[in-house]
Amino acid sequence: MESGCIIVSLIYVEKIMRATNYGIRPTLKNWRNLLLGSMIVASKVWDDLSMWNIEFLFACTDHPVNFTLQRINELERAVLFFLNFEVKVLASEYAKYYFLIHSLLFQNGLRRGSNILK
Secondary structure, eight states, X not given: XXXXXXXXXXXXXXXXXXXXXXXXXXXXXXXXXXXXXXXXXXXXXXXXXXXXXXXXXXXXTTSSSOOOHHHHHHHHHHHHHHTTTOXXXXXXXXXXXXHHHHHHHHHTTOOOSSOTTO
């Protein structure tokens, strides 16, 4: 998965929050589901060679939360539904989030080198 997917995933999470009038937002109980679903969709939109859902399953196998292939498919469908299947991210929107993350990392002393995502 390319590093740009992380930014696109964040954009999707915020779009879902706005689309549901903040009825869906990250909580202690749902953040893994929300983030994984967003990352799956982001990977398929952003990456030239996206992972298949079965590969996401293998990536999550050693995680304390055991996802099934059925659950991964459900998460992908739910994210697409809440995004109203509008997965396009404008370059200006991506740049806004990229530089926001960049400045937050810099302010907190976490920025290393010229590329914030390395």
